[in-house]
Amino acid sequence: MLEIGLIVNPMAGIGGAVGLKGSDGAAIVEQALALGAEKKSGLRTRQALGVLADVREQCHFVTCPGEMGADWLAAEGLAFEVLDLGLPLAPTTAEHTRKAAELMLQRQPALLLFAGGDGTARDICAVVGDQLPVLGIPAGVKIHSGVYGITPKASGEVIHRLVTGQLVDVREAEVRDLDEDAFRNGQVRARHYGDMRVPQEGHFVQAVKQGGVEVEELVLADIAACIREEMEDDCLYLIGSGKTTLAITEELGISGTLLGVDAVINGELLAADVNEAAIWQLLQEHPQHKAILSVMGGQGHIIGRGNQQFSARILRALGRENLQLVSTKTKIRGLDGRPLIIDSGDPQLDQDWAGVLEILTGYQDRILYPVA
Incomplete structure (x- = not known):
């Protein structure tokens, strides 16, 4: 025993x-x-x-x-x-x-x-x-x-x-x-x-989160420019944490939150560093909505590491089809083929959202990548 x-x-x-x-x-x-x-x-x-x-x-x-x-x-x-x-x-x-x-x-x-x-x-x-x-x-x-x-x-x-x-x-x-x-x-x-x-054992234990990863400024600028061009009028955008997504708020000319979630509509900052309850209220008020999240370098998490504001109820209300992932290809290559990970705290949701997701990796440049 x-x-x-x-x-x-x-x-x-x-x-x-x-x-x-x-x-x-x-x-x-x-x-x-x-x-x-x-x-x-x-x-x-x-x-x-x-x-x-x-x-x-x-x-x-x-x-x-x-x-x-x-x-x-x-x-x-x-x-x-x-x-x-x-x-x-x-x-x-x-x-x-x-x-x-x-x-x-x-x-x-x-x-x-x-x-x-x-x-x-x-x-x-x-x-x-x-x-x-x-x-x-x-x-x-x-x-x-x-x-x-x-x-x-x-x-x-x-x-x-x-x-x-x-x-x-x-x-x-x-x-x-x-x-x-x-x-x-x-x-x-x-x-x-x-x-x-x-x-x-296998892919059960996570890697150390990469620190000091090289920032490919031109690629980030391309990603940000593409997101800005594709943003829809009167649509609520919940922009997640990280340097990749911060480039998007910088492209919009607003003061973004590096380590929080910002709400943006029509290119303007609606609310900064919003928590889970505030996101829930915003989703009720804005039926047209999307979330823009980045991939965590070294680990591959897209939910559950530093962005718990996106709870299981938030993700269900948001809808998988309204999730936009952004990442540099360097960061994706660093995963060595390991799949992306959703750790929402709700195993059924994690399973429902598994499969393949599209990642914006440059200006009009997208890849498909598996989600565990």
Whole structure:
């Protein structure tokens, strides 16, 4: 029987849908809750654990109380033992994560599974380092580190292979995190905080997000010019985050948000850095609408990494046919044939939107590329 540790950060990703670009710190968590944010990490943990339904008799978990693990294991009918953290359970903080990691290190499970974002990975790495194999369930806003499955279900698939005795490589992967204050001010400052040993299997585990990628300014200008020419009158355009999409707002002569979502209509900025609730309201007010999103370099995500404002309900209301992807060919080649990834938090939607999507890669230059 395989013993697996589980640590869940209940607050991971809570700032994403409300446009706060992170969830590090009590003040941001409080602000996110005041804006109506909902906790997502429990649901994403259950999506990963659900993959283990047919092997539940072959694994045993050691975990934390309540929302930090026990609640989700009980909901999936998996056997577990609860560790005493010796801390009040609410509100949970980084201290809870680090204390749980210390207890896991003492226990030495075969694998430590955790749900969170880059801040959670940092906390666990600071305690565990390379002393335990670890695997992350992606549940945060910022997920640049290479220690996570590409989706919650993919994390579960890796564990399923371990439990059933299939060969799974273990390799060192980087833990990276951004300065959230700089991030909110449109600056990307990433640091390497260490390495952890992560089971690798096929395309289930994501790469480290590329930093410092060469900006092909002429190509970006071509993409932006093409988008501007094709924009329809009285159509709401939701322009996602990233340098590629920022070139579009620059082409329009408006001040765009590098790391947020901007609403544009008739070439004018309607609203800047909108959150999920604001996007929902705009979609009700503007029946003609489109979203312009870029591809995340190195990983291939188009939904679920830094743009959680595009929730499952937003995507359904938007419609797959109204999604316009933009990317340089250099970024696409960097995927080495790996498919694009949609990690909306809703497995059915992710499956429904799989297939092939068109990507604008230059002026009137488009390619077709697979979506997992």
